[in-house]
Each structure stands twice: as structure tokens, then as C-alpha cells.
Amino acid sequence: MSDLAIEVTVTPEYRADESSEAESRYVFSYAVSVRNNSPHSVQLMARYWKITQGGGEYQEVRGKGVVGQQPLIGPGQQFRYTSRAMLQTPVGVMEGVYTLLDTSTQRVFEVAIAPFRLAVPLQLH
Helix, strand or coil, X not given: CCHHHEEEEEXXXXXXXXXEHHHCEEEEEEEEEEEECCXXXXXXXXXXXXXXXXXXXXXXXXXXXXXXXXXXXXXXXXXXXXXXXXXXXXXXXXXXXXXXXXXXXXEEEEEEEEEEEEECCCCCC
16 A cells, blocks of 8 residues: 555644733644545554744654544545644644554554644734
């Protein structure tokens, strides 16, 4: 199976109601869609995120599955979830990798998640 058969799209959104500029707390939600365009079922086993602040500092997050699940995604199906990230700057970038298992061959493979921007609306950087 080509790793390109797994399509990941991310849509971030600034959460003004949970953020506080005075406390340097900028909260973002991000909706993720993982589409399986392969002929085999895959299971999302683990995640890795690199979250970079506007000043260049970053943190890494690793864990099993996503939002407490290790979803099985059948051929032609997609799995959607929403999560959150908190920055100390109004602009940042997230990128990552999902580790998946092809359930038909038991092959473990990785799919890169392209960098996406987290930005408070009307911020120029």
C-alpha cells in the first residue's frame, strides 16, 4: 500500500472565548480528517505533533492513537476528530506524523501531516 493512500486534512480555528492575550494564552481547536483511499483497512496507532511558537520555541507531543482512540478506518472511509492546542504567542505552526497499521499485512507505516498555521485573526507575521 502506498502511504499516499492516506489523506490527512486539518482545519484550525482560533478560540477567542478560551484565550487571554493578557495571560499569553492563545487556544486553537483543529479538526482533523483521516481518509483511507486504500483497498485495506488501517488502524491509527500513534501520533506525533511538533507545535512551534511564534518565537521558535517548540514542544513535541507523542501518544497512542488520537483523542483516546485507535480507530480502525476501512477502505474508502474517513475518521474525523477535533482537538486543541494552546500557544503562548498569537501565531504558531503545527505539523506531525501518524503511525498506522495496515491490518491486512500487519505492516506499520507513517503518514506525514503537513505543517499548518495557527494564527489569531488579523495577526501579520
